[in-house]
Amino acid sequence: MWSRSDAFLLVALISLLSPAASLYFHIGETERKCFIEEIPDETTVIVNYKVELYDPRSGGYMPSSAGIGMHVEVRDPDDKTMLSRVYSSEGMISFTSHTPGEHVICMYSNSTAWFSGSQLRVHLDIQVGEHAIDYANVAQKEKLTELQLRIRQLLDQVEQITKEQNYQRYREERFRHTSESTNQRVLWWSLLQTTILIIMGAWQMRHLKSFFEAKKLV
Template sequence: MKSQLIGFLMNFLISFSLALYFHSGEREEKCIIEDVPTDTLVIGNYKVQRWDIHKQEFLESAPGLGMFVTVTTPSAEVLLSKLYGPQGTFSFTSHLSGEHIICLQSNSTRFVAFGGSKLRIHLDIRVGEHFLDESVVQAKDKVNEVNIRLEHLIEQVHHISKEQNYEREREEKFRKTSEETNSNILWWAIVQTLILVSIGIWQIKSLRDFFISKKLV
Protein backbone atom coordinates (compact mmCIF):
# COMPACT_ATOMS: atom_id res chain seq x y z
CA MET A 1 0.00 0.00 0.00
CA LYS A 2 2.83 2.35 0.88
CA SER A 3 4.61 1.61 -2.40
CA GLN A 4 1.40 2.27 -4.34
CA LEU A 5 0.96 5.59 -2.53
CA ILE A 6 4.51 6.64 -3.37
CA GLY A 7 4.01 5.64 -7.00
CA PHE A 8 0.78 7.63 -7.10
CA LEU A 9 2.50 10.73 -5.72
CA MET A 10 5.41 10.31 -8.11
CA ASN A 11 3.02 10.53 -11.05
CA PHE A 12 1.92 13.98 -9.87
CA LEU A 13 5.09 15.44 -8.37
CA ILE A 14 7.07 15.44 -11.60
CA SER A 15 9.19 18.21 -12.93
CA PHE A 16 8.27 20.48 -15.78
CA SER A 17 8.76 18.96 -19.22
CA LEU A 18 8.62 20.64 -22.61
CA ALA A 19 8.33 18.35 -25.66
CA LEU A 20 8.08 19.77 -29.17
CA TYR A 21 9.40 19.50 -32.69
CA PHE A 22 10.29 22.13 -35.27
CA HIS A 23 11.64 22.33 -38.79
CA SER A 24 15.05 23.70 -39.65
CA GLY A 25 17.30 24.13 -42.64
CA GLU A 26 20.82 22.80 -42.98
CA ARG A 27 23.20 24.77 -40.71
CA GLU A 28 20.28 26.94 -39.58
CA GLU A 29 20.31 27.83 -35.89
CA LYS A 30 17.11 27.53 -33.86
CA CYS A 31 16.84 28.76 -30.27
CA ILE A 32 14.35 28.45 -27.44
CA ILE A 33 14.24 30.33 -24.14
CA GLU A 34 13.85 28.37 -20.92
CA ASP A 35 13.18 30.17 -17.64
CA VAL A 36 15.12 28.20 -15.02
CA PRO A 37 15.64 28.73 -11.27
CA THR A 38 19.15 28.79 -9.89
CA ASP A 39 21.02 25.54 -9.15
CA THR A 40 18.62 23.45 -11.26
CA LEU A 41 19.42 20.50 -13.50
CA VAL A 42 18.15 20.75 -17.08
CA ILE A 43 18.19 17.71 -19.37
CA GLY A 44 17.49 17.88 -23.10
CA ASN A 45 16.83 14.95 -25.42
CA TYR A 46 16.70 15.52 -29.16
CA LYS A 47 16.36 13.56 -32.37
CA VAL A 48 16.88 14.78 -35.93
CA GLN A 49 14.94 13.46 -38.94
CA ARG A 50 15.96 14.13 -42.53
CA TRP A 51 13.46 14.88 -45.30
CA ASP A 52 13.60 12.39 -48.17
CA ILE A 53 12.68 14.12 -51.41
CA HIS A 54 11.96 10.81 -53.15
CA LYS A 55 9.74 9.27 -50.46
CA GLN A 56 8.27 12.68 -49.57
CA GLU A 57 8.56 11.97 -45.87
CA PHE A 58 10.92 12.38 -42.94
CA LEU A 59 13.27 9.46 -42.37
CA GLU A 60 13.67 8.01 -38.90
CA SER A 61 17.37 8.83 -38.74
CA ALA A 62 19.86 11.27 -40.23
CA PRO A 63 23.27 9.54 -40.42
CA GLY A 64 26.28 11.76 -40.90
CA LEU A 65 24.59 14.71 -39.27
CA GLY A 66 25.91 16.55 -36.24
CA MET A 67 24.02 18.86 -33.89
CA PHE A 68 25.82 21.76 -32.23
CA VAL A 69 24.19 22.67 -28.89
CA THR A 70 24.85 26.00 -27.18
CA VAL A 71 23.41 27.18 -23.86
CA THR A 72 23.73 30.82 -22.80
CA THR A 73 22.95 32.13 -19.31
CA PRO A 74 21.02 35.36 -18.51
CA SER A 75 24.41 37.06 -18.03
CA ALA A 76 25.43 36.11 -21.62
CA GLU A 77 27.87 33.47 -20.35
CA VAL A 78 28.19 30.34 -22.51
CA LEU A 79 27.32 27.48 -20.17
CA LEU A 80 27.44 24.67 -22.75
CA SER A 81 28.89 24.48 -26.24
CA LYS A 82 29.29 21.00 -27.67
CA LEU A 83 28.84 19.01 -30.88
CA TYR A 84 26.62 15.93 -30.66
CA GLY A 85 25.34 13.34 -33.12
CA PRO A 86 21.96 13.15 -34.92
CA GLN A 87 20.36 11.93 -31.69
CA GLY A 88 21.52 12.54 -28.16
CA THR A 89 21.14 13.99 -24.70
CA PHE A 90 22.65 17.14 -23.25
CA SER A 91 22.46 18.50 -19.71
CA PHE A 92 23.56 21.48 -17.66
CA THR A 93 23.03 22.96 -14.21
CA SER A 94 21.96 26.59 -13.95
CA HIS A 95 24.09 28.91 -11.81
CA LEU A 96 21.77 31.91 -12.21
CA SER A 97 18.01 32.13 -12.22
CA GLY A 98 16.43 33.57 -15.33
CA GLU A 99 16.04 32.99 -19.05
CA HIS A 100 18.54 30.53 -20.51
CA ILE A 101 18.87 30.43 -24.30
CA ILE A 102 19.22 26.92 -25.77
CA CYS A 103 20.31 26.89 -29.41
CA LEU A 104 20.63 23.95 -31.80
CA GLN A 105 22.39 24.13 -35.16
CA SER A 106 22.91 21.29 -37.62
CA ASN A 107 26.49 20.63 -38.64
CA SER A 108 26.32 18.29 -41.62
CA THR A 109 29.32 17.02 -43.53
CA ARG A 110 29.80 17.75 -47.21
CA PHE A 111 29.18 14.08 -48.00
CA VAL A 112 25.60 14.26 -46.75
CA ALA A 113 23.06 15.59 -49.24
CA PHE A 114 19.73 16.83 -47.95
CA GLY A 115 16.67 17.02 -50.14
CA GLY A 116 15.72 20.66 -49.84
CA SER A 117 17.96 20.94 -46.74
CA LYS A 118 14.92 20.26 -44.58
CA LEU A 119 15.20 18.77 -41.10
CA ARG A 120 12.74 17.98 -38.34
CA ILE A 121 14.13 18.27 -34.82
CA HIS A 122 12.32 16.64 -31.91
CA LEU A 123 13.26 18.26 -28.60
CA ASP A 124 12.30 17.26 -25.07
CA ILE A 125 13.43 19.62 -22.28
CA ARG A 126 13.14 18.47 -18.67
CA VAL A 127 13.80 20.93 -15.86
CA GLY A 128 14.79 19.59 -12.45
CA GLU A 129 14.54 15.98 -13.55
CA HIS A 130 16.39 13.37 -11.51
CA PHE A 131 15.97 9.89 -12.92
CA LEU A 132 15.78 6.77 -10.86
CA ASP A 133 18.13 3.95 -11.81
CA GLU A 134 15.57 1.15 -12.14
CA SER A 135 18.26 -1.53 -12.24
CA VAL A 136 19.49 -0.39 -8.82
CA VAL A 137 15.96 -0.18 -7.48
CA GLN A 138 15.07 -3.69 -8.67
CA ALA A 139 18.25 -5.12 -7.18
CA LYS A 140 17.30 -3.90 -3.70
CA ASP A 141 14.77 -5.40 -1.37
CA LYS A 142 11.37 -3.83 -0.81
CA VAL A 143 12.46 -1.74 2.18
CA ASN A 144 15.41 -0.23 0.34
CA GLU A 145 13.26 0.28 -2.74
CA VAL A 146 10.80 2.32 -0.68
CA ASN A 147 13.68 4.34 0.82
CA ILE A 148 15.17 5.06 -2.61
CA ARG A 149 11.82 6.14 -4.01
CA LEU A 150 11.19 8.29 -0.94
CA GLU A 151 14.54 10.03 -1.41
CA HIS A 152 13.69 10.64 -5.05
CA LEU A 153 10.29 11.96 -4.04
CA ILE A 154 11.90 14.33 -1.52
CA GLU A 155 14.20 15.64 -4.26
CA GLN A 156 11.18 16.30 -6.45
CA VAL A 157 9.41 18.10 -3.60
CA HIS A 158 12.51 20.27 -3.05
CA HIS A 159 12.53 21.11 -6.74
CA ILE A 160 8.85 22.06 -6.66
CA SER A 161 9.51 24.24 -3.61
CA LYS A 162 12.41 25.89 -5.46
CA GLU A 163 10.15 26.54 -8.45
CA GLN A 164 7.53 28.10 -6.20
CA ASN A 165 10.11 30.36 -4.52
CA TYR A 166 11.38 31.43 -7.93
CA GLU A 167 7.85 32.24 -9.09
CA ARG A 168 7.33 34.30 -5.92
CA GLU A 169 10.53 36.23 -6.65
CA ARG A 170 9.37 36.89 -10.22
CA GLU A 171 5.95 37.96 -8.99
CA GLU A 172 7.54 40.32 -6.43
CA LYS A 173 9.82 41.79 -9.08
CA PHE A 174 6.89 42.27 -11.45
CA ARG A 175 4.83 43.89 -8.68
CA LYS A 176 7.63 46.35 -7.87
CA THR A 177 8.05 47.18 -11.54
CA SER A 178 4.30 47.77 -11.88
CA GLU A 179 4.24 50.00 -8.80
CA GLU A 180 7.20 52.02 -10.09
CA THR A 181 5.54 52.38 -13.48
CA ASN A 182 2.24 53.48 -11.92
CA SER A 183 4.10 55.96 -9.71
CA ASN A 184 5.93 57.41 -12.71
CA ILE A 185 2.67 57.72 -14.63
CA LEU A 186 1.05 59.51 -11.67
CA TRP A 187 3.91 62.00 -11.36
CA TRP A 188 3.92 62.58 -15.12
CA ALA A 189 0.18 63.28 -15.00
CA ILE A 190 0.73 65.78 -12.16
CA VAL A 191 3.53 67.49 -14.11
CA GLN A 192 1.32 67.67 -17.23
CA THR A 193 -1.51 69.17 -15.17
CA LEU A 194 0.81 71.81 -13.67
CA ILE A 195 2.15 72.68 -17.12
CA LEU A 196 -1.37 73.05 -18.55
CA VAL A 197 -2.48 75.19 -15.58
CA SER A 198 0.63 77.37 -15.93
CA ILE A 199 0.03 77.82 -19.66
CA GLY A 200 -3.62 78.70 -18.99
CA ILE A 201 -2.67 81.31 -16.37
CA TRP A 202 -0.02 82.76 -18.70
CA GLN A 203 -2.51 82.99 -21.59
CA ILE A 204 -5.12 84.71 -19.39
CA LYS A 205 -2.52 87.20 -18.13
CA SER A 206 -1.28 87.86 -21.67
CA LEU A 207 -4.81 88.49 -22.95
CA ARG A 208 -5.57 90.77 -19.98
CA ASP A 209 -2.41 92.80 -20.58
CA PHE A 210 -3.24 93.01 -24.29
CA PHE A 211 -6.75 94.30 -23.64
CA ILE A 212 -5.45 96.83 -21.11
CA SER A 213 -2.80 98.08 -23.54
CA LYS A 214 -5.46 98.53 -26.23
CA LYS A 215 -7.74 100.21 -23.68
CA LEU A 216 -10.46 97.67 -24.40
CA VAL A 217 -11.15 97.15 -20.72
Protein backbone atom coordinates (compact mmCIF):
# COMPACT_ATOMS: atom_id res chain seq x y z
CA MET A 1 0.00 0.00 0.00
CA TRP A 2 1.19 3.50 -0.82
CA SER A 3 1.61 6.05 1.91
CA ARG A 4 0.55 9.66 1.56
CA SER A 5 4.18 10.75 1.11
CA ASP A 6 4.69 8.18 -1.68
CA ALA A 7 1.64 9.45 -3.53
CA PHE A 8 2.79 13.05 -3.13
CA LEU A 9 6.28 12.20 -4.40
CA LEU A 10 4.89 10.43 -7.47
CA VAL A 11 2.66 13.41 -8.24
CA ALA A 12 5.65 15.74 -7.96
CA LEU A 13 7.74 13.57 -10.30
CA ILE A 14 5.02 13.21 -12.92
CA SER A 15 4.29 16.94 -12.81
CA LEU A 16 7.76 17.57 -14.20
CA LEU A 17 6.68 15.87 -17.42
CA SER A 18 3.67 18.11 -18.01
CA PRO A 19 3.99 21.10 -20.35
CA ALA A 20 3.72 24.69 -19.14
CA ALA A 21 5.20 27.90 -20.52
CA SER A 22 5.61 31.33 -18.92
CA LEU A 23 7.22 34.26 -20.74
CA TYR A 24 6.86 37.89 -21.74
CA PHE A 25 7.38 39.73 -25.00
CA HIS A 26 7.28 43.26 -26.38
CA ILE A 27 4.93 44.29 -29.14
CA GLY A 28 4.86 47.31 -31.44
CA GLU A 29 2.08 49.07 -33.35
CA THR A 30 1.78 46.72 -36.32
CA GLU A 31 3.35 43.64 -34.76
CA ARG A 32 1.62 40.33 -34.42
CA LYS A 33 3.08 37.70 -32.12
CA CYS A 34 2.27 34.04 -32.64
CA PHE A 35 3.19 31.00 -30.57
CA ILE A 36 2.99 27.33 -31.52
CA GLU A 37 1.91 24.77 -28.95
CA GLU A 38 1.89 21.04 -29.68
CA ILE A 39 -1.25 19.83 -27.93
CA PRO A 40 -2.86 16.37 -27.77
CA ASP A 41 -6.55 16.03 -28.57
CA GLU A 42 -9.23 16.72 -25.97
CA THR A 43 -6.82 18.74 -23.85
CA THR A 44 -7.71 21.94 -22.00
CA VAL A 45 -5.43 24.94 -22.47
CA ILE A 46 -5.52 28.09 -20.35
CA VAL A 47 -3.63 31.24 -21.36
CA ASN A 48 -3.18 33.94 -18.70
CA TYR A 49 -1.86 37.29 -19.89
CA LYS A 50 -1.21 40.80 -18.60
CA VAL A 51 -0.41 43.90 -20.66
CA GLU A 52 1.90 46.66 -19.42
CA LEU A 53 2.63 50.01 -21.09
CA TYR A 54 6.13 51.49 -21.35
CA ASP A 55 6.60 54.64 -19.27
CA PRO A 56 9.32 56.88 -20.83
CA ARG A 57 9.58 58.98 -17.66
CA SER A 58 10.56 56.11 -15.39
CA GLY A 59 12.05 53.90 -18.08
CA GLY A 60 9.94 50.98 -16.88
CA TYR A 61 6.56 49.44 -17.52
CA MET A 62 3.34 50.32 -15.78
CA PRO A 63 -0.16 48.78 -15.79
CA SER A 64 -1.93 49.63 -19.04
CA SER A 65 -5.08 51.74 -19.25
CA ALA A 66 -8.54 50.28 -19.55
CA GLY A 67 -8.76 51.04 -23.27
CA ILE A 68 -5.81 48.83 -24.16
CA GLY A 69 -6.56 45.21 -24.87
CA MET A 70 -5.40 42.29 -26.95
CA HIS A 71 -6.98 40.59 -29.92
CA VAL A 72 -6.43 36.85 -29.56
CA GLU A 73 -6.73 34.23 -32.29
CA VAL A 74 -6.31 30.47 -31.89
CA ARG A 75 -6.03 28.16 -34.92
CA ASP A 76 -5.99 24.38 -34.89
CA PRO A 77 -3.62 22.10 -36.91
CA ASP A 78 -6.07 22.27 -39.85
CA ASP A 79 -5.73 26.09 -39.81
CA LYS A 80 -9.32 26.50 -38.67
CA THR A 81 -10.06 29.37 -36.30
CA MET A 82 -11.03 28.04 -32.88
CA LEU A 83 -11.19 31.41 -31.13
CA SER A 84 -11.01 35.03 -32.27
CA ARG A 85 -12.04 37.91 -30.02
CA VAL A 86 -10.83 41.03 -28.22
CA TYR A 87 -9.96 40.79 -24.54
CA SER A 88 -9.09 43.41 -21.93
CA SER A 89 -5.57 44.34 -20.84
CA GLU A 90 -5.47 41.43 -18.38
CA GLY A 91 -7.36 38.19 -18.41
CA MET A 92 -7.57 34.48 -19.06
CA ILE A 93 -8.29 32.58 -22.29
CA SER A 94 -9.48 28.99 -22.25
CA PHE A 95 -10.03 26.49 -25.06
CA THR A 96 -10.06 22.72 -25.58
CA SER A 97 -8.24 21.04 -28.44
CA HIS A 98 -10.18 18.61 -30.63
CA THR A 99 -7.40 17.71 -33.05
CA PRO A 100 -3.87 16.67 -32.02
CA GLY A 101 -1.03 18.75 -33.41
CA GLU A 102 0.36 22.26 -33.58
CA HIS A 103 -2.03 24.97 -32.38
CA VAL A 104 -1.15 28.58 -33.21
CA ILE A 105 -1.91 31.31 -30.65
CA CYS A 106 -1.63 34.84 -32.06
CA MET A 107 -1.91 38.13 -30.16
CA TYR A 108 -1.90 41.78 -31.25
CA SER A 109 -3.15 45.07 -29.86
CA ASN A 110 -6.74 46.09 -30.45
CA SER A 111 -5.87 49.80 -30.60
CA THR A 112 -3.13 52.11 -31.87
CA ALA A 113 -4.22 55.15 -29.84
CA TRP A 114 -1.60 54.57 -27.16
CA PHE A 115 1.37 54.47 -29.54
CA SER A 116 3.87 57.31 -29.28
CA GLY A 117 7.08 55.47 -29.97
CA SER A 118 6.55 53.27 -26.92
CA GLN A 119 5.90 49.56 -26.62
CA LEU A 120 3.69 47.15 -24.78
CA ARG A 121 5.03 44.34 -22.64
CA VAL A 122 2.79 41.28 -22.58
CA HIS A 123 3.24 38.66 -19.87
CA LEU A 124 2.04 35.27 -21.08
CA ASP A 125 1.50 32.08 -19.12
CA ILE A 126 0.32 28.99 -21.03
CA GLN A 127 -0.95 26.04 -19.02
CA VAL A 128 -1.72 22.75 -20.76
CA GLY A 129 -3.50 19.67 -19.46
CA GLU A 130 -3.80 19.17 -15.71
CA HIS A 131 -1.84 22.39 -15.12
CA ALA A 132 -4.92 24.22 -16.40
CA ILE A 133 -7.07 22.80 -13.58
CA ASP A 134 -7.61 24.89 -10.46
CA TYR A 135 -7.32 22.12 -7.87
CA ALA A 136 -7.99 24.47 -4.96
CA ASN A 137 -11.38 25.25 -6.47
CA VAL A 138 -11.97 21.55 -7.23
CA ALA A 139 -11.18 20.58 -3.62
CA GLN A 140 -13.51 23.25 -2.27
CA LYS A 141 -16.33 22.42 -4.66
CA GLU A 142 -16.15 18.63 -4.26
CA LYS A 143 -15.07 18.75 -0.60
CA LEU A 144 -12.01 16.57 -1.12
CA THR A 145 -9.47 15.73 1.55
CA GLU A 146 -5.77 16.35 0.94
CA LEU A 147 -5.17 12.69 0.05
CA GLN A 148 -8.20 12.58 -2.24
CA LEU A 149 -7.01 15.74 -3.95
CA ARG A 150 -3.53 14.25 -4.48
CA ILE A 151 -5.05 11.10 -5.93
CA ARG A 152 -7.23 13.24 -8.21
CA GLN A 153 -4.14 15.11 -9.39
CA LEU A 154 -2.32 11.83 -9.95
CA LEU A 155 -5.18 10.43 -12.03
CA ASP A 156 -5.38 13.61 -14.11
CA GLN A 157 -1.64 13.55 -14.70
CA VAL A 158 -1.69 9.88 -15.69
CA GLU A 159 -4.51 10.69 -18.12
CA GLN A 160 -2.48 13.57 -19.53
CA ILE A 161 0.59 11.36 -19.92
CA THR A 162 -1.57 8.84 -21.80
CA LYS A 163 -2.73 11.62 -24.13
CA GLU A 164 0.87 12.71 -24.65
CA GLN A 165 1.89 9.14 -25.48
CA ASN A 166 -1.00 8.81 -27.93
CA TYR A 167 0.05 12.09 -29.50
CA GLN A 168 3.65 10.89 -29.83
CA ARG A 169 2.38 7.72 -31.53
CA TYR A 170 0.29 9.90 -33.83
CA ARG A 171 3.37 11.96 -34.71
CA GLU A 172 5.43 8.83 -35.29
CA GLU A 173 2.72 7.43 -37.57
CA ARG A 174 2.59 10.67 -39.57
CA PHE A 175 6.38 10.73 -39.80
CA ARG A 176 6.42 7.10 -40.95
CA HIS A 177 3.82 7.80 -43.63
CA THR A 178 5.78 10.84 -44.77
CA SER A 179 9.01 8.80 -44.91
CA GLU A 180 7.34 5.98 -46.82
CA SER A 181 5.79 8.44 -49.27
CA THR A 182 9.17 10.16 -49.75
CA ASN A 183 10.93 6.82 -50.27
CA GLN A 184 8.35 5.78 -52.86
CA ARG A 185 8.77 9.05 -54.73
CA VAL A 186 12.56 8.68 -54.67
CA LEU A 187 12.23 5.09 -55.94
CA TRP A 188 9.90 6.04 -58.78
CA TRP A 189 12.12 8.99 -59.70
CA SER A 190 15.17 6.68 -59.79
CA LEU A 191 13.29 4.18 -61.98
CA LEU A 192 12.20 7.00 -64.28
CA GLN A 193 15.79 8.27 -64.57
CA THR A 194 17.06 4.75 -65.28
CA THR A 195 14.37 4.22 -67.93
CA ILE A 196 15.22 7.55 -69.59
CA LEU A 197 18.95 6.66 -69.61
CA ILE A 198 18.23 3.25 -71.16
CA ILE A 199 15.99 4.79 -73.84
CA MET A 200 18.60 7.48 -74.62
CA GLY A 201 21.36 4.85 -74.80
CA ALA A 202 19.32 2.68 -77.16
CA TRP A 203 18.49 5.69 -79.34
CA GLN A 204 22.16 6.74 -79.50
CA MET A 205 23.24 3.20 -80.44
CA ARG A 206 20.62 3.05 -83.19
CA HIS A 207 21.62 6.49 -84.42
CA LEU A 208 25.31 5.52 -84.50
CA LYS A 209 24.48 2.28 -86.32
CA SER A 210 22.52 4.21 -88.95
CA PHE A 211 25.39 6.69 -89.27
CA PHE A 212 27.98 3.94 -89.78
CA GLU A 213 25.75 2.18 -92.31
CA ALA A 214 25.27 5.43 -94.21
CA LYS A 215 29.05 5.94 -94.31
CA LYS A 216 29.46 2.27 -95.29
CA LEU A 217 31.75 1.71 -92.34
CA VAL A 218 29.97 -1.48 -91.33
